[in-house]
Amino acid sequence: MKRLLFPMTVSIVLICAVNCNSPKSDSSNHVDIESVYKQNLKDSTLATGWYYILENETGFKRQLYQTEKYYFIDPEPILVKDNFQKVKIAPDFHQERYFIAISTYKKYYDRWAEATEKSIGKQIGFIVDDQLITAPMVNMKITDGQSSISGYDKKVLEAFKKRIEK
Numbered sequence: 001m002k003r004l005l006f007p008m009t010v011s012i013v014l015i016c017a018v019n020c021n022s023p024k025s026d027s028s029n030h031v032d033i034e035s036v037y038k039q040n041l042k043d044s045t046l047a048t049g050w051y052y053i054l055e056n057e058t059g060f061k062r063q064l065y066q067t068e069k070y071y072f073i074d075p076e077p078i079l080v081k082d083n084f085q086k087v088k089i090a091p092d093f094h095q096e097r098y099f100i101a102i103s104t105y106k107k108y109y110d111r112w113a114e115a116t117e118k119s120i121g122k123q124i125g126f127i128v129d130d131q132l133i134t135a136p137m138v139n140m141k142i143t144d145g146q147s148s149i150s151g152y153d154k155k156v157l158e159a160f161k162k163r164i165e166k
Contacts, residue, residue, distance in 0.1 A: 031082035040075040045130040048164055049080035050115070050147065053123045053135055062125070062132040071135055073125055078115040083108045087164050089157055090148075098154040100161055104145030117141035128163045 036047050046060060052074040059072040081087075086103040104112055115124070119138040126134045126149055134149050149160065 031080055033077055033080070036080050037076040040077070046073060046075060046127040047077060047080050048128050049083070049126070050078040050112075051075075051125045051127055052078065052115070052119065053125050055122075062127070062130075064135055065131060065133045069135075071123070071125060071132060073127065073132065078124065079104060079108055079112060081164055083111075084164070087161055089154065089161055092150070097150070098157055099148045099150035100157050100164075102147045102149070104147070106145065109143060109145040112145050112147070113141055113143045128160055133160060 036049075040046055040060075044060070046062070054072040054074050057072055059074050061070055062073050063070050083104055084102050085105045086101075088101050089098055090101045091098055116138050120140060121138070123135045123137050125132050126136075126147075134151065149157070152160070
């Protein structure tokens, strides 16, 4: 029994050493979208994440960052920051600009694919701390859980990234 216990203990320690150093573990970051939705409604703010933009004047009215445009946002999020596995600044080699690349945990791929398919030809919004920072048009279904934010200089994107990760 002692011979078996020591290797098991070492294995558990090694597993923890590998997994505990990763920024976010897929299983530990399950967030209930319904609870975020209820909190959004309760305090009239929008948690950081992706949202549907409504075509009528219902939902939460938000001004697009650094513009005069207003949109009405469905307070039920598509994905929130706890659904993101990785957020990084990446270069766009073709235009010598930068963008924020967001990778979603695999278990949320289907949710993102459904949302992007439903939104083809429509805009969706990305909220950071209750502020609408982008409202891109969806051109196709995205099945790999990826999204990005562009259109700002690197310094602004870095500030957004810090706010997303806090």
